Amino acid sequence: MDHENVSATLMVAAPAATVFTVLADPQTHAAMDGTGRVQEPLDREPLSEVGQVFRMNMYHPDHPDGNYQTANKLHVFDFPRAIGWYTGYDPKGDGQLEFGGWFWRYDLAPLSLSQTEVTLTYDWSQVPQRIREYINFPPFGPEHFTDSLRHLAALAAPTTPSGASEPT
Structure with missing residues:
Protein backbone atom coordinates (compact mmCIF):
# COMPACT_ATOMS: atom_id res chain seq x y z
CA MET A 1 0.00 0.00 0.00
CA ASP A 2 1.25 3.41 -0.97
CA HIS A 3 0.25 6.53 0.95
CA GLU A 4 -2.78 7.39 -1.19
CA ASN A 5 -3.69 4.26 -3.11
CA VAL A 6 -3.80 0.53 -2.70
CA SER A 7 -3.95 -2.19 -5.31
CA ALA A 8 -4.10 -5.96 -5.65
CA THR A 9 -3.52 -8.23 -8.63
CA LEU A 10 -4.91 -11.66 -9.45
CA MET A 11 -4.75 -13.96 -12.45
CA VAL A 12 -8.29 -14.72 -13.62
CA ALA A 13 -9.01 -17.83 -15.69
CA ALA A 14 -11.12 -16.03 -18.28
CA PRO A 15 -10.54 -13.91 -21.38
CA ALA A 16 -10.10 -10.16 -20.83
CA ALA A 17 -13.33 -9.40 -22.74
CA THR A 18 -15.29 -11.67 -20.39
CA VAL A 19 -13.75 -10.11 -17.28
CA PHE A 20 -14.42 -6.62 -18.64
CA HIS A 29 -21.09 -5.42 -8.36
CA ALA A 30 -22.78 -6.65 -5.17
CA ALA A 31 -21.54 -10.20 -5.82
CA MET A 32 -18.06 -8.86 -6.63
CA ASP A 33 -17.79 -6.65 -3.55
CA GLY A 34 -15.39 -7.85 -0.87
CA THR A 35 -16.90 -5.80 1.97
CA GLY A 36 -20.62 -6.56 1.82
CA ARG A 37 -21.37 -2.84 1.53
CA VAL A 38 -22.48 -2.84 -2.11
CA GLN A 39 -26.12 -3.85 -2.31
CA GLU A 40 -28.03 -3.57 -5.59
CA PRO A 41 -27.82 -1.25 -8.58
CA LEU A 42 -30.37 1.46 -9.16
CA ASP A 43 -29.11 1.75 -12.74
CA ARG A 44 -28.91 -1.67 -14.40
CA GLU A 45 -27.72 -0.65 -17.85
CA PRO A 46 -24.29 -2.03 -18.80
CA LEU A 47 -21.53 0.55 -18.54
CA SER A 48 -20.54 1.77 -21.98
CA GLU A 49 -18.80 5.17 -22.04
CA VAL A 50 -16.79 7.71 -20.09
CA GLY A 51 -19.12 10.10 -18.26
CA GLN A 52 -21.86 7.52 -17.70
CA VAL A 53 -23.28 7.56 -14.17
CA PHE A 54 -24.53 4.46 -12.40
CA ARG A 55 -26.06 4.48 -8.94
CA MET A 56 -25.80 1.77 -6.31
CA ASN A 57 -27.62 1.07 -3.07
CA MET A 58 -25.10 0.67 -0.27
CA TYR A 59 -25.00 -0.29 3.39
CA HIS A 60 -22.47 0.61 6.06
CA PRO A 61 -23.11 0.15 9.80
CA ASP A 62 -21.20 3.37 10.59
CA HIS A 63 -23.13 5.50 8.06
CA PRO A 64 -25.64 7.79 9.81
CA ASP A 65 -28.53 6.15 7.91
CA GLY A 66 -26.98 2.69 7.48
CA ASN A 67 -28.41 2.48 3.97
CA TYR A 68 -27.36 5.09 1.43
CA GLN A 69 -26.74 5.49 -2.29
CA THR A 70 -23.69 6.25 -4.36
CA ALA A 71 -23.50 7.76 -7.82
CA ASN A 72 -20.48 6.47 -9.72
CA LYS A 73 -19.17 8.25 -12.81
CA LEU A 74 -17.04 6.41 -15.36
CA HIS A 75 -13.74 8.15 -16.01
CA VAL A 76 -12.02 5.22 -17.75
CA PHE A 77 -13.64 2.95 -20.33
CA ASP A 78 -11.14 1.17 -22.58
CA PHE A 79 -12.65 -2.18 -23.61
CA PRO A 80 -11.22 -4.73 -22.77
CA ARG A 81 -8.20 -3.19 -21.01
CA ALA A 82 -9.37 -0.79 -18.28
CA ILE A 83 -12.47 0.51 -16.54
CA GLY A 84 -12.74 2.93 -13.62
CA TRP A 85 -15.14 5.23 -11.83
CA TYR A 86 -15.29 8.03 -9.29
CA THR A 87 -17.65 7.48 -6.39
CA GLY A 88 -19.95 10.34 -5.47
CA TYR A 89 -23.39 11.18 -4.21
CA ASP A 90 -26.30 13.59 -4.63
CA PRO A 91 -26.21 15.48 -1.30
CA LYS A 92 -29.30 17.63 -1.91
CA GLY A 93 -31.29 15.14 -3.98
CA ASP A 94 -31.41 17.60 -6.87
CA GLY A 95 -29.30 15.65 -9.36
CA GLN A 96 -26.18 17.74 -8.74
CA LEU A 97 -23.54 15.11 -8.02
CA GLU A 98 -20.50 15.66 -5.85
CA PHE A 99 -17.47 13.40 -5.88
CA GLY A 100 -15.18 12.88 -2.91
CA GLY A 101 -11.96 12.44 -4.87
CA TRP A 102 -11.56 8.66 -4.68
CA PHE A 103 -11.86 6.20 -7.53
CA TRP A 104 -11.82 2.52 -8.40
CA ARG A 105 -9.92 1.23 -11.42
CA TYR A 106 -9.47 -2.22 -12.92
CA ASP A 107 -6.62 -2.82 -15.37
CA LEU A 108 -6.77 -6.01 -17.43
CA ALA A 109 -3.74 -7.56 -19.10
CA PRO A 110 -4.43 -10.62 -21.27
CA LEU A 111 -1.92 -13.37 -20.49
CA SER A 112 -3.43 -15.79 -23.03
CA LEU A 113 -6.77 -16.35 -24.74
CA SER A 114 -8.16 -17.72 -21.48
CA GLN A 115 -6.21 -15.92 -18.74
CA THR A 116 -6.18 -12.29 -17.68
CA GLU A 117 -4.14 -10.50 -15.05
CA VAL A 118 -6.46 -8.07 -13.25
CA THR A 119 -5.19 -5.23 -11.08
CA LEU A 120 -7.70 -3.45 -8.86
CA THR A 121 -6.65 -0.02 -7.64
CA TYR A 122 -8.39 2.20 -5.10
CA ASP A 123 -7.00 5.74 -5.14
CA TRP A 124 -7.86 8.55 -2.73
CA SER A 125 -5.09 10.99 -3.71
CA GLN A 126 -7.61 13.67 -4.76
CA VAL A 127 -9.68 13.57 -1.57
CA PRO A 128 -9.81 17.05 0.02
CA GLN A 129 -8.78 17.51 3.65
CA ARG A 130 -12.36 18.31 4.76
CA ILE A 131 -13.41 14.76 3.79
CA ARG A 132 -10.27 13.15 5.23
CA GLU A 133 -11.26 14.61 8.61
CA TYR A 134 -14.19 12.21 8.90
CA ILE A 135 -13.27 9.28 6.62
CA ASN A 136 -10.12 7.27 7.19
CA PHE A 137 -8.57 6.06 3.93
CA PRO A 138 -8.78 3.41 2.85
CA PRO A 139 -12.09 2.81 4.66
CA PHE A 140 -11.64 -0.99 4.62
CA GLY A 141 -8.89 -3.52 5.13
CA PRO A 142 -6.55 -4.86 2.46
CA GLU A 143 -8.41 -8.19 2.42
CA HIS A 144 -11.25 -6.39 0.61
CA PHE A 145 -9.21 -6.12 -2.58
CA THR A 146 -8.19 -9.77 -2.68
CA ASP A 147 -11.73 -10.88 -1.82
CA SER A 148 -13.17 -8.66 -4.53
CA LEU A 149 -10.78 -10.02 -7.16
CA ARG A 150 -11.57 -13.60 -6.14
CA HIS A 151 -15.29 -12.87 -6.48
CA LEU A 152 -14.65 -11.32 -9.90
CA ALA A 153 -12.70 -14.42 -10.95
CA ALA A 154 -15.61 -16.66 -9.92
CA LEU A 155 -18.13 -14.50 -11.81
CA ALA A 156 -15.98 -14.51 -14.95
CA ALA A 157 -15.10 -18.21 -14.84
CA PRO A 158 -16.28 -20.22 -17.82
CA THR A 159 -19.08 -22.64 -17.06
CA THR A 160 -20.33 -25.81 -18.66
CA PRO A 161 -23.95 -26.03 -19.85
CA SER A 162 -24.93 -27.56 -16.49
CA GLY A 163 -23.60 -24.44 -14.76
CA ALA A 164 -20.65 -26.16 -13.09
CA SER A 165 -17.24 -24.55 -13.46
CA GLU A 166 -14.96 -26.18 -15.96
CA PRO A 167 -11.89 -27.90 -14.54
CA THR A 168 -8.66 -25.92 -14.65
Whole structure:
Protein backbone atom coordinates (compact mmCIF):
# COMPACT_ATOMS: atom_id res chain seq x y z
CA MET A 1 0.00 0.00 0.00
CA ASP A 2 1.25 3.41 -0.97
CA HIS A 3 0.25 6.53 0.95
CA GLU A 4 -2.78 7.39 -1.19
CA ASN A 5 -3.69 4.26 -3.11
CA VAL A 6 -3.80 0.53 -2.70
CA SER A 7 -3.95 -2.19 -5.31
CA ALA A 8 -4.10 -5.96 -5.65
CA THR A 9 -3.52 -8.23 -8.63
CA LEU A 10 -4.91 -11.66 -9.45
CA MET A 11 -4.75 -13.96 -12.45
CA VAL A 12 -8.29 -14.72 -13.62
CA ALA A 13 -9.01 -17.83 -15.69
CA ALA A 14 -11.12 -16.03 -18.28
CA PRO A 15 -10.54 -13.91 -21.38
CA ALA A 16 -10.10 -10.16 -20.83
CA ALA A 17 -13.33 -9.40 -22.74
CA THR A 18 -15.29 -11.67 -20.39
CA VAL A 19 -13.75 -10.11 -17.28
CA PHE A 20 -14.42 -6.62 -18.64
CA THR A 21 -18.06 -7.52 -19.35
CA VAL A 22 -18.52 -8.61 -15.72
CA LEU A 23 -16.98 -5.34 -14.51
CA ALA A 24 -19.17 -3.30 -16.86
CA ASP A 25 -22.38 -4.84 -15.48
CA PRO A 26 -23.62 -2.98 -12.37
CA GLN A 27 -25.77 -6.02 -11.57
CA THR A 28 -22.60 -8.01 -10.72
CA HIS A 29 -21.09 -5.42 -8.36
CA ALA A 30 -22.78 -6.65 -5.17
CA ALA A 31 -21.54 -10.20 -5.82
CA MET A 32 -18.06 -8.86 -6.63
CA ASP A 33 -17.79 -6.65 -3.55
CA GLY A 34 -15.39 -7.85 -0.87
CA THR A 35 -16.90 -5.80 1.97
CA GLY A 36 -20.62 -6.56 1.82
CA ARG A 37 -21.37 -2.84 1.53
CA VAL A 38 -22.48 -2.84 -2.11
CA GLN A 39 -26.12 -3.85 -2.31
CA GLU A 40 -28.03 -3.57 -5.59
CA PRO A 41 -27.82 -1.25 -8.58
CA LEU A 42 -30.37 1.46 -9.16
CA ASP A 43 -29.11 1.75 -12.74
CA ARG A 44 -28.91 -1.67 -14.40
CA GLU A 45 -27.72 -0.65 -17.85
CA PRO A 46 -24.29 -2.03 -18.80
CA LEU A 47 -21.53 0.55 -18.54
CA SER A 48 -20.54 1.77 -21.98
CA GLU A 49 -18.80 5.17 -22.04
CA VAL A 50 -16.79 7.71 -20.09
CA GLY A 51 -19.12 10.10 -18.26
CA GLN A 52 -21.86 7.52 -17.70
CA VAL A 53 -23.28 7.56 -14.17
CA PHE A 54 -24.53 4.46 -12.40
CA ARG A 55 -26.06 4.48 -8.94
CA MET A 56 -25.80 1.77 -6.31
CA ASN A 57 -27.62 1.07 -3.07
CA MET A 58 -25.10 0.67 -0.27
CA TYR A 59 -25.00 -0.29 3.39
CA HIS A 60 -22.47 0.61 6.06
CA PRO A 61 -23.11 0.15 9.80
CA ASP A 62 -21.20 3.37 10.59
CA HIS A 63 -23.13 5.50 8.06
CA PRO A 64 -25.64 7.79 9.81
CA ASP A 65 -28.53 6.15 7.91
CA GLY A 66 -26.98 2.69 7.48
CA ASN A 67 -28.41 2.48 3.97
CA TYR A 68 -27.36 5.09 1.43
CA GLN A 69 -26.74 5.49 -2.29
CA THR A 70 -23.69 6.25 -4.36
CA ALA A 71 -23.50 7.76 -7.82
CA ASN A 72 -20.48 6.47 -9.72
CA LYS A 73 -19.17 8.25 -12.81
CA LEU A 74 -17.04 6.41 -15.36
CA HIS A 75 -13.74 8.15 -16.01
CA VAL A 76 -12.02 5.22 -17.75
CA PHE A 77 -13.64 2.95 -20.33
CA ASP A 78 -11.14 1.17 -22.58
CA PHE A 79 -12.65 -2.18 -23.61
CA PRO A 80 -11.22 -4.73 -22.77
CA ARG A 81 -8.20 -3.19 -21.01
CA ALA A 82 -9.37 -0.79 -18.28
CA ILE A 83 -12.47 0.51 -16.54
CA GLY A 84 -12.74 2.93 -13.62
CA TRP A 85 -15.14 5.23 -11.83
CA TYR A 86 -15.29 8.03 -9.29
CA THR A 87 -17.65 7.48 -6.39
CA GLY A 88 -19.95 10.34 -5.47
CA TYR A 89 -23.39 11.18 -4.21
CA ASP A 90 -26.30 13.59 -4.63
CA PRO A 91 -26.21 15.48 -1.30
CA LYS A 92 -29.30 17.63 -1.91
CA GLY A 93 -31.29 15.14 -3.98
CA ASP A 94 -31.41 17.60 -6.87
CA GLY A 95 -29.30 15.65 -9.36
CA GLN A 96 -26.18 17.74 -8.74
CA LEU A 97 -23.54 15.11 -8.02
CA GLU A 98 -20.50 15.66 -5.85
CA PHE A 99 -17.47 13.40 -5.88
CA GLY A 100 -15.18 12.88 -2.91
CA GLY A 101 -11.96 12.44 -4.87
CA TRP A 102 -11.56 8.66 -4.68
CA PHE A 103 -11.86 6.20 -7.53
CA TRP A 104 -11.82 2.52 -8.40
CA ARG A 105 -9.92 1.23 -11.42
CA TYR A 106 -9.47 -2.22 -12.92
CA ASP A 107 -6.62 -2.82 -15.37
CA LEU A 108 -6.77 -6.01 -17.43
CA ALA A 109 -3.74 -7.56 -19.10
CA PRO A 110 -4.43 -10.62 -21.27
CA LEU A 111 -1.92 -13.37 -20.49
CA SER A 112 -3.43 -15.79 -23.03
CA LEU A 113 -6.77 -16.35 -24.74
CA SER A 114 -8.16 -17.72 -21.48
CA GLN A 115 -6.21 -15.92 -18.74
CA THR A 116 -6.18 -12.29 -17.68
CA GLU A 117 -4.14 -10.50 -15.05
CA VAL A 118 -6.46 -8.07 -13.25
CA THR A 119 -5.19 -5.23 -11.08
CA LEU A 120 -7.70 -3.45 -8.86
CA THR A 121 -6.65 -0.02 -7.64
CA TYR A 122 -8.39 2.20 -5.10
CA ASP A 123 -7.00 5.74 -5.14
CA TRP A 124 -7.86 8.55 -2.73
CA SER A 125 -5.09 10.99 -3.71
CA GLN A 126 -7.61 13.67 -4.76
CA VAL A 127 -9.68 13.57 -1.57
CA PRO A 128 -9.81 17.05 0.02
CA GLN A 129 -8.78 17.51 3.65
CA ARG A 130 -12.36 18.31 4.76
CA ILE A 131 -13.41 14.76 3.79
CA ARG A 132 -10.27 13.15 5.23
CA GLU A 133 -11.26 14.61 8.61
CA TYR A 134 -14.19 12.21 8.90
CA ILE A 135 -13.27 9.28 6.62
CA ASN A 136 -10.12 7.27 7.19
CA PHE A 137 -8.57 6.06 3.93
CA PRO A 138 -8.78 3.41 2.85
CA PRO A 139 -12.09 2.81 4.66
CA PHE A 140 -11.64 -0.99 4.62
CA GLY A 141 -8.89 -3.52 5.13
CA PRO A 142 -6.55 -4.86 2.46
CA GLU A 143 -8.41 -8.19 2.42
CA HIS A 144 -11.25 -6.39 0.61
CA PHE A 145 -9.21 -6.12 -2.58
CA THR A 146 -8.19 -9.77 -2.68
CA ASP A 147 -11.73 -10.88 -1.82
CA SER A 148 -13.17 -8.66 -4.53
CA LEU A 149 -10.78 -10.02 -7.16
CA ARG A 150 -11.57 -13.60 -6.14
CA HIS A 151 -15.29 -12.87 -6.48
CA LEU A 152 -14.65 -11.32 -9.90
CA ALA A 153 -12.70 -14.42 -10.95
CA ALA A 154 -15.61 -16.66 -9.92
CA LEU A 155 -18.13 -14.50 -11.81
CA ALA A 156 -15.98 -14.51 -14.95
CA ALA A 157 -15.10 -18.21 -14.84
CA PRO A 158 -16.28 -20.22 -17.82
CA THR A 159 -19.08 -22.64 -17.06
CA THR A 160 -20.33 -25.81 -18.66
CA PRO A 161 -23.95 -26.03 -19.85
CA SER A 162 -24.93 -27.56 -16.49
CA GLY A 163 -23.60 -24.44 -14.76
CA ALA A 164 -20.65 -26.16 -13.09
CA SER A 165 -17.24 -24.55 -13.46
CA GLU A 166 -14.96 -26.18 -15.96
CA PRO A 167 -11.89 -27.90 -14.54
CA THR A 168 -8.66 -25.92 -14.65
